[in-house]
Every structure is written in structure tokens, then in C-alpha cells.
Amino acid sequence: MNYFNYKRRQSSETRIGNTPLGGNNPVRVQSMTNTNTNDTEASAEQVIRIVEAGADYVRLTAQGVREAENLRNIKDVVRGRGYDTPLIADIHFNPRAAEAAAKIVEKVRVNPGNFVDRVKTFETFEYTDEEYAQEIGKIRAKLIPLLDICKEHKTAIRIGVNHGSLSDRIMSRYGDTPEGMVESCMEFLHICIEEGFRDIVISMKTSNTVVMSKAVRLLIARMEQEGLSFPLHLGVTEAGDGEDGRIKSAVGIGSLLADGIGDTIRVSLSEDPEYEIPVARKLVAYIKERENHPEIVAEASDRFSPFSTDRRETYVVGNIGGDNVPVVISDRSQGNFELNSHFLPDYIYVGKELPVAAPRAIPSIIDIDGWKGEKNTYPLFDRSNRNKIKETDAVVKFLRLSYPDLNKDVIALLKNDKSIVLIIDTQHVNGIGEHRAFVHTLMNNDCDTPVIFGRRYAENEAEDIQIKGGADFGTLYLDGFGNGIMLQNDGEIPLKNIDAYMFGILQASRVRTSKTEYISCPSCGRTLFDLQTTVALVKGATSHLTHLKIGVMGCIVNGPGEMADADYGYVGAEKGKISLYKKKHLIEKNISSEEAVERLVQLIKDNGDWVEPED
Structure with a gap:
């Protein structure tokens, strides 16, 4: 390969x-x-x-x-x-x-x-x-x-x-x-x-x-x-359904x-089956765009295995790299600072200077020419001004490059300065290939600089960005690469939604958990209850339990097994009857579907995993 x-x-x-x-x-x-x-x-x-x-x-x-x-x-x-x-x-x-x-x-x-x-x-x-x-x-x-x-x-x-x-x-x-x-x-x-x-x-x-x-x-x-x-x-x-199902599939x-x-x-x-087809078609078409693309020349690192679940080792800069979860960087350089309190980014890129309206509680990344060393702010360099890195006194320095910029001088700079975090961009039609080439080259040169993957899209439909972003970033995280994500979009999708999608991609890639994970089947003729309605009810009662994975399964074919990865499970036992699981262990059998969600909540409480939702 x-x-x-x-x-x-x-x-x-x-x-x-x-x-x-x-x-x-x-x-x-x-x-x-x-x-x-x-x-x-x-x-x-x-x-x-x-x-x-x-x-x-x-x-x-x-x-x-x-x-x-x-x-x-x-x-x-x-x-x-x-x-x-x-x-x-x-x-x-x-x-x-x-x-x-x-x-x-x-x-x-x-x-x-x-x-x-x-x-x-x-x-x-x-x-x-x-x-x-x-x-x-x-x-x-x-x-x-x-x-x-x-x-x-x-x-x-x-x-x-x-x-x-x-x-x-x-x-x-x-x-x-x-x-x-x-x-x-x-x-x-x-x-x-x-x-x-x-x-x-x-x-x-x-x-x-x-x-x-x-x-x-x-x-x-x-x-x-x-x-x-x-x-x-x-x-x-x-x-699953909705945003989560699309991102996880992508x-x-x-x-x-x-x-x-x-x-x-x-x-x-977990939707009507005909809705699956357009999503699948979009995913196939997006990957097909890279056929016969301009060749990317790189050498694969012998330190990488496609069969391994190990993550690339890097040094630590602040809260980036090492064993830290990947960070989320939100592009707010256009001055929009509306945030989703459930998906607050770790860093905000504000552009040329620090605006008055920028939230001070979230670290800001500022272009080096406008960076004045304010508290909780960090400079961003690029290929044109990377030589200024040596002159800049900052505990974290972000350097934005693409694969064609990577040369011996850059590698020497990275190896000598352990305060640098890379933001890797790409405009190549096969951006995954260029991102991989960059990381493999770092590995081949024993360079353990933390890496943030960046991509820019121009989408107006949420589903399109979920599919493309999921495929592009998810591939790299499943490779074991990446210490952060910076997804930028020039379309009409609200930026707070883009933030949520970045967290969703990290969760689907199993590198960072930020919300309750629902393992729900797509429904078939074996399903013993109204799956879509039930998933909505379970989510309504438990979506604030961000530390849990909850399975909602239509029957026993895959239910208990797939839910071995879940903390709790809700499984169709027979018509109108539900069985509840803790991990892969059956706890209650043949509960009426009318009271099953309430009993699931009680089971979570009985095991000490319940927290009250915030107002």
C-alpha cells in the first residue's frame, strides 16, 4: 500500500x-x-x-x-x-x-x-x-x-x-x-x-x-x-444517527x-434506510476526486505500522503533545466569538491582533506580527517569517507549514526548539497523503514535534463538512497521528457547529471523549421497538452523561457483543419488551418498553454513574 x-x-x-x-x-x-x-x-x-x-x-x-x-x-x-x-x-x-x-x-x-x-x-x-x-x-x-x-x-x-x-x-x-x-x-x-x-x-x-x-x-x-x-x-x-452517525461512518x-x-x-x-444512500454516495464521490492526483513523493517510516494502535510519540508543549488528548483550535479570525458551552475550543485563532471581544479565558493564537505577548496568547509563524521564532520569547510557538515547505532547515529548527507546535496545512487534492508525508518525514528524521492537522473547506451543508472532515481527519487519527485539529470552513455553517464537529471527529476516532457516546443500530426487520423514537428518548434522559457510552440495540444479534464496549445497554428482548445490560452482563430482562428508559436511568444511578444535569 x-x-x-x-x-x-x-x-x-x-x-x-x-x-x-x-x-x-x-x-x-x-x-x-x-x-x-x-x-x-x-x-x-x-x-x-x-x-x-x-x-x-x-x-x-x-x-x-x-x-x-x-x-x-x-x-x-x-x-x-x-x-x-x-x-x-x-x-x-x-x-x-x-x-x-x-x-x-x-x-x-x-x-x-x-x-x-x-x-x-x-x-x-x-x-x-x-x-x-x-x-x-x-x-x-x-x-x-x-x-x-x-x-x-x-x-x-x-x-x-x-x-x-x-x-x-x-x-x-x-x-x-x-x-x-x-x-x-x-x-x-x-x-x-x-x-x-x-x-x-x-x-x-x-x-x-x-x-x-x-x-x-x-x-x-x-x-x-x-x-x-x-x-x-x-x-x-x-x-448512530444525525451528526454522530455521519461523522463516525466517515x-x-x-x-x-x-x-x-x-x-x-x-x-x-439509526434513521430511515433511504437516508443512508445519499450519505454513502457523497463519501464515495469525495474519495474518488483524488484519482490520478499529482504524485506525492515521500518515504514511509519503518516506525509506522498500519496494524498498530500505538500513537506517535511527541514531546509536550503546554497542554499539547505527549499523553494529552488532541486539542481543538477554532478559527475566529473573522471576529465571531459565539461559542457552544458544551464544545469550547482549547485555542482560538484570532488573526492579526487580539480583538476586544475575544474571550480571555480561552487561549488565543495571534499572527506573530500582531502578537504583543499578552497573557494567555501565543504567536503564530508561517513559512515567510519562521526565522523570527528564534527571536521570540513564548512558551508555546505555533508554526504553520505545508508539506512542500518541509526541508532540512525546518527540521533542524524543529529539533532545536522544543517550544514549537506545528500546524500542518494542505491544499493538495489528496490532503491525507500530504499530511501523512509530512509526519512520516518527521519520523524518519527522529523529529518528535507535536502536530496539529489543519484543513480548509468551503461547505454550506452540515452533512458535507461532517463527511469530508470525518474522512480527512479521521484517517490520520486512526493512523495514530495528530495532537490537535483545526478545521476551517468558508461556508455558511455556524462556527460553533464547526467546533462541535471537530470534537465529534476526535471522539469518533477514539482519541478524545467530549459527549455521551451512543452505540445504536440502524434498525432492520429484527428490531423489536421503534428505534428512532427510542434513541431520542434515551438521549433526552442521558445526553448530559458525557463520561458514558450507552448502547441502544434492536435485538440480541449484535446487541450484547457490540455493547461490551458500552457502559450500559438497552436491547430489544421480544415485542414490547426490553433487557438492560451493564457492560455485557444482563441485569434486567423483559421490562415493558414504556418504563425501560426510566429503569435504565435507575440502573445508572444504582451503579453510581449518574450526575444531575446542569440547569
Whole structure:
């Protein structure tokens, strides 16, 4: 992989109806219905809405054989209305349902964590090599009949690994790790290859963007070792809704698309599924803009690994660098100082001089020619005046450069002056590549200066800046780079909202927490309550608990597993009934949905994690 120059990963091609995937085909976009699959008319209507929104594929859940067989009726209605978009069946726990669906739809998704294995128990089991081999034998016995049906009907398969539903067998040997996700996939993939079946798509999905990125990269490396190049489906599970869902999806999916990885994507939002498609289309189109860009010349550092979660080590300047969380710098150089009290920036850039209206409680960054050494202010230098740094007495000095400015003299300056913090700008169409090139060059020269990443956009729609900023900055933070963020926008979006998006990007990249994190699924036909309404109710009661992660899950398929990363969980147990979790442990079962939010609040209080909201 070239870290600096964009190029699509060359995958093999998989047949999926009339819309092949991988190879030289464009990145495909898809979504999933949230209707009852036994409701033919409602499901068909939603499929059509998703297709008309621009989807290349549409997925439907099939909990059992009855639902799987009704896919034929749904398909007949959709085809009768003139739509030939491939349909996909989503299967969990039920090989018989998969076999029934494979005779009808163009692709079947199976989850290695529960296709054969029971519902997760989170118990620790010890498997001897013989017992482990026996478990693989059980997989073969269930998977091969499905493969035979798929061969006969020209049906593709997605091996869809979910971090939240790894089998107890995988957990016993590999733990809750990206390596475990890869092994879970390879068990199924090897059987497919042995049986001569290659119409395969693979996904490695989780709500944790760091785990997702590392798992996909490890899988690609493993496949390359074995001479395999199957196409990849990308998605962040349980991303949530609104701003958070869009930013988190852009961080996780965009970080991989930026490296040319991914053949189809789904942006999973806790909203009506047709709203996912425009978001996914924008993300794919934004990454595609960098095709055939001017070459970025740089040398990759041998101190960097795409599989590592380690962060680049830097020295500390004030509250920047070292083990400090990345800082947020807000551009207020136009004189607007309206702030959001929940997302106060760490620094404000005020431009040429310190305005009277600038808040004195927040440190200000001022261009060196207008800096007078006022209390709580710091000078900003650029390429034209960097020589003045040696003459300036300030405990923190900001130096703004882009990659073409980086030379031996600059590196010498950085290594000799430990009061400097870099703000790295880029105007390159592949700005991620230039930002990476700058940091890799620093690493190659043993230069441990803290780095703030800067980007300037010109967007008027909030969704556009969320997608672009999430993809651009998130990629770098998932690399383990960055000690701060400075997102500037020349459009009409309020600056206090831009501040909130910067904090959101850092949180989605898992480098700084500033608000309650909600791990909520996008809803599907398995969902046992009105997800959008419920998410709103849970947020309304708990959004001030910025130290917590709360899961809101429609059913048990991924619920307890994905919520192992959450502090508390709200999971559909049966129609109108909710179960509450503390971490991955079931605390209360089958609570009426009418009182479940109140009981969730009480559970948080009982465990000492509640704080009263401020007036």
C-alpha cells in the first residue's frame, strides 16, 4: 500500500445478479430494510424507495425459513414494478433460512460468529486442538450444503464478521481482537475455497473505528499471503444517527476508502434506510476526486505500522503533545466569538491582533506580527517569517507549514526548539497523503514535534463538512497521528457547529471523549421497538452523561457483543419488551418498553454513574 498516493486496491470480481462487485467496477452503495420481512407490500415498497435513492443492492433480514421464503414474494413485487437491483438476505443463527434464501435472492450474508455457534454466552471455554477441529467440522457440515445451493443458483455469499458476535470458540483463542475477527473470517473462507466457491464478499464490522480499520487491514494482509483478493464490504455498525452517525461512518469507512480499500459500503444510520444512500454516495464521490492526483513523493517510516494502535510519540508543549488528548483550535479570525458551552475550543485563532471581544479565558493564537505577548496568547509563524521564532520569547510557538515547505532547515529548527507546535496545512487534492508525508518525514528524521492537522473547506451543508472532515481527519487519527485539529470552513455553517464537529471527529476516532457516546443500530426487520423514537428518548434522559457510552440495540444479534464496549445497554428482548445490560452482563430482562428508559436511568444511578444535569 502507498500511504501517500491514492490508488484503488485491485480485488477479484464477484457476481451479484446483474451488478458485479470488485474488480474494475465502481464502489457500490447499499442499505437494508427495517420492515417485517413477512410483510410483502411494506418490504417491497421500502426496497423500491432505497433503490430510487440510489442503492446498488438492498438487504433484507431473514430470521427464519418463513421470512426467507417470503423473499420470493417481495422479489416478485419489486421485479414486477420494473426494478432489477440485486437483493441480499441477512442471516443469523439459522442455516436453514440461509439455504431457503439462497434459492431466491442474489446474495446471502452469513455471520461466522453465529451461523453454527449458539448465542454468545460470554463464558470462557477451553478447547483442545481436537475439540477445536471438531468445531470446524460442524461449520463444514452446515456451510457446504449452502455452498452447493449457491453454486446451483449463482448466488453470492458475504462472509460478514461482526466484532460484537464472535463465537465463544474464537474468543477462547484470540479474544475480542482484530486478529480474532480475521481468524473467524478465514475459517469460513478456507472452506469456501476448498469447495471451489469464489463468489464471495467479506466484511469486518464493528462500532469501534480503530478495531474496524485494523481488522480490515490485517485481513487484507492475510489474504495477500495466501494469494487471495476478494472484494470487501465496509461499514461501521451501530454508528448512530444525525451528526454522530455521519461523522463516525466517515471516519471508519473513509479511512479505508482513502487507501483504496473497499468495494461496497453501507452507512448504518439509526434513521430511515433511504437516508443512508445519499450519505454513502457523497463519501464515495469525495474519495474518488483524488484519482490520478499529482504524485506525492515521500518515504514511509519503518516506525509506522498500519496494524498498530500505538500513537506517535511527541514531546509536550503546554497542554499539547505527549499523553494529552488532541486539542481543538477554532478559527475566529473573522471576529465571531459565539461559542457552544458544551464544545469550547482549547485555542482560538484570532488573526492579526487580539480583538476586544475575544474571550480571555480561552487561549488565543495571534499572527506573530500582531502578537504583543499578552497573557494567555501565543504567536503564530508561517513559512515567510519562521526565522523570527528564534527571536521570540513564548512558551508555546505555533508554526504553520505545508508539506512542500518541509526541508532540512525546518527540521533542524524543529529539533532545536522544543517550544514549537506545528500546524500542518494542505491544499493538495489528496490532503491525507500530504499530511501523512509530512509526519512520516518527521519520523524518519527522529523529529518528535507535536502536530496539529489543519484543513480548509468551503461547505454550506452540515452533512458535507461532517463527511469530508470525518474522512480527512479521521484517517490520520486512526493512523495514530495528530495532537490537535483545526478545521476551517468558508461556508455558511455556524462556527460553533464547526467546533462541535471537530470534537465529534476526535471522539469518533477514539482519541478524545467530549459527549455521551451512543452505540445504536440502524434498525432492520429484527428490531423489536421503534428505534428512532427510542434513541431520542434515551438521549433526552442521558445526553448530559458525557463520561458514558450507552448502547441502544434492536435485538440480541449484535446487541450484547457490540455493547461490551458500552457502559450500559438497552436491547430489544421480544415485542414490547426490553433487557438492560451493564457492560455485557444482563441485569434486567423483559421490562415493558414504556418504563425501560426510566429503569435504565435507575440502573445508572444504582451503579453510581449518574450526575444531575446542569440547569
